[in-house]
Amino acid sequence: MTKKQQRFVDNFATSANASEAARRAGYSQKNADVVSDRLMKNPAIREAVAATREVLAEKAETSALTIMRELEQMQLSALADGQYTAAIRAAELRGKHIGMFVERSKQDSTVNIVFGGEDQLTDE
Helix, strand or coil: CCHHHHHHHHHHHHHHHHHHHHHCHHHCCCHHHHHHHHHHHHHHHHHHHHHHHHHHHHHHHHHHHHHHHHHHHHHHHHCCCCCCCHHHHHHHHHHHCCCCCCCCCCCCCCCCCCCCCCCCCCCC
């Protein structure tokens, strides 16, 4: 695999846009669509993309797990030191990560429409 093809693999694995990955790898703007199509038909390129994505997924999972462990340690340390606000914040961040909380917003709006030059508006 050439260096340019490897740059294509690295860019495509993170962006999932073949034409953009080809341009970023150094292929010409004019031929990026054709080149990216040809590259994606190459079995070695497809395998390299799959392997790169797998490595990236493992790194992301490891990073998330590390962060969760660090937050747990912060929470326990804060509780032991009587820093309840910090402990609650660490617990909140852990809960957000696992999807325990749902953001809700309430929108209340009134639209007043005036027809034919009437100047009386209502709150309905």
